[in-house]
Amino acid sequence: MLELKNILAPFVAALWQGRWLAMTIAWLACLVGWIGVALLPNVYTATARMYVDTDTLLRPLMKDLAVSPDFDLQVAIMRDTFFAVPNIEELMLRTGIGAEIDDPVEHANLIEDFGNKLYLDLLGRNLFEIGYRHHDPDKAFQVVSVMLDIFVQQQLGHSQRDVEIAGAFIDEQIVAYDAKLREAELRVAEYQKEHGEELGGAERNVRDLDQTDAETRRLRSELEAANWRRDQIRTKLDSVPKTVSSGEAGASPAQEQLRELNGELTRKLLLYTEQHPDILALRQLIAQANEQVKAESEGERIADFLVPNPAFDQLNSQLQTVEIQIDDLTRRLSVAENERQALSDKVRLAPQVEADLKRLNRDYDVLLNQYEKLIQKRESAQLARELDEGKKRIEFRTVEPPVRPVEPSGPPHGLFMLVVLMLGGGVGGAFVIGRFLLSDTVLTSAQLQSQFPSLPVMGGVSEVLPGKHGRASSLVGLTGSVAALLVVFVTFFYFYQISPQKPDLAEIAINLAESVVGKHAKADP
């Protein structure tokens, strides 16, 4: 405690010693500060509140669409457009502010200054407040009302533009989807046309393939049989002599052949129908043989010479018949095999074709779905636009129109004066303390002792204050001075904070100067 006292004592002493200096500084600082604060012009704030329904305007329109602008973005856009340079320029043009300034730099500064004095607040959902501060209440009012006009116009144009942009977007999409859809349709049709067989008779193809399979097998076995027979006949033919003597011949070779052919026909008829080529060929041969027999019987008996062996002839004709049969079978087999190949190809490809078609169909379906959606959206956009036309007054509503401000909104003269008072006192005290610290002097005997510990300090003598009561009277004087300062402060505070009418110091000064000049003017002549 004593230590703290020892530390603080020099400063208290310094304050006491420099009390009048501190007081003078405080007085000067306060008076200058207060006059300065008093000269600060009043600032008036005009405000207006408006309801801007940003939701209903764009929500139904942009629903589910990628381009939907969110609420915050909308507000940000509003702020940006609100403080945009063209807007402020228009505002300045309309209100006539800054009309007299030609310098572009100053003009730009003014615009920036304007932007700082204007403010846009979001009070709640869709409720906005715009305001402007100016030392002229009329100007503040004018600026806010003009700004409100501009803003409402801006917002109106803005939203309509949005609607138009969205409409154009949808239309574009619809056209694009239409083209895509057509293309897809065409693709599906062409594919179906191209792969109609595979797609149409898949089952029948399988059945046909089975049939042709069986037929091929049958033909092949028949061909084998014919080949075998031919080989047999050929072997037999080799062992039979080509000719025999005529006497030996019981019957003429033609008769023999006819008999043999008839026997063959009878046999074949058991196997085949009348239309079978073998039968037809046999009948032709029989007819030929009959004519030959007739010719023989009509003519002279052939002389007894070497006559062709009828058995050989018979075998030879049999061989020919078989060979014809083989030719025929070979041809039919190749036809059947070709047919079978084609059928098997078709059957193999059928599933892939079907899958391809399915894919094409699905693509088409997707496109169609989107297209239909777009068509719907266009409808709803149209609807919204129509709705919007009817609701325009509700979207932008001035909740609280701007009012010409009567009471100034600032600056807080009283508060500033209080700050000045504190600062003034502080500056006075700080100056005295600072002077003491810089001067490196001693103010108490304890301080002296601590500075010169090796030397004995006999003690200290207080300053002798003039007047009978010395320190007490000085204290009274100091208190009086502080009280006077406070009285001046209260006076200023009253006139600039409490009193409804603030005296205009500049005006008073001008009046005073004028009266002085007036006196001089009177005195001069």
Added chain:
Amino acid sequence: MRLFSRSKKKKTSGRSSAYARPRWVHMATDDSSANKGGLRVDFDELGARGFVTRDTIEDNIGREFSLIKRRLLRRMDFFNALREGKEDRKKAKNERCTVILVTSSKPGEGKTFSSCNLALSLAFEEQIKVLLIDADLAKPSVHGVFDFAEDRAGLFDCLKDPERRVHNDIQPVQGTNLSILPAGRATTSPAPLLGSDAMLKVLDQVSFGDNAFDLVVMDGPPLLATTEASVLANYADETLLVVGAGDSSVPQIKSSIDLLGVQDKIILMINHMPLGEPLPTEYGYIGS
């Protein structure tokens, strides 16, 4: 031994004293130097100017100087010397009386104020014969305190004329044990004179003989302004360096101490203290 023969009570003895008076000290008399004429001083006016008088001895200023004085005397073992009759031996051995030089670093720190008050306090309370010499020959100021003419003959005249009797120039203050030797009319630079034997002669004259003084207080010139103060310090038993509060800075005081030289003769006091000295109890002074 006139000092011990005075026994009349002083006027202000009815006032309560804050501290004990050494029991051997006899009460002051009104007529100590009255028979010699001497200076008439308006003590009321002096007191109003902040000096120690019988009326203000109990005041703040009186108490503060009392404290300083007591510490000073105790330090010098002054009373023991008196009580044990060393005074006589001292005189026999040609030892001069105790000399206290009051000086400061710069003018205006309260040299004259302190020396006059110290002398007054000693004269009023301790009942010893005190001589106050205005040794600031260049700028004397004691005459202003006691309100006498500046051109009165004094120290300078005695220094210049070694045959001159100092006692003729000493002005006893009426109604006190205090006498004053004015500075005199300085015509040349006083420094060489102060350093000469003449000064010793002056001190001899006031120390010995019938009108010998017990204690001499010299109001010296400022240390940093002239060299005289350091010269005077050679004659002094104690040099009281007055420090004006918020006046001379610590480096200045240090150079003053350097100028004075011998450190064990230097004692300090502070003057013009804005807040005053804390009560003696805070130093534990009363109990000791």
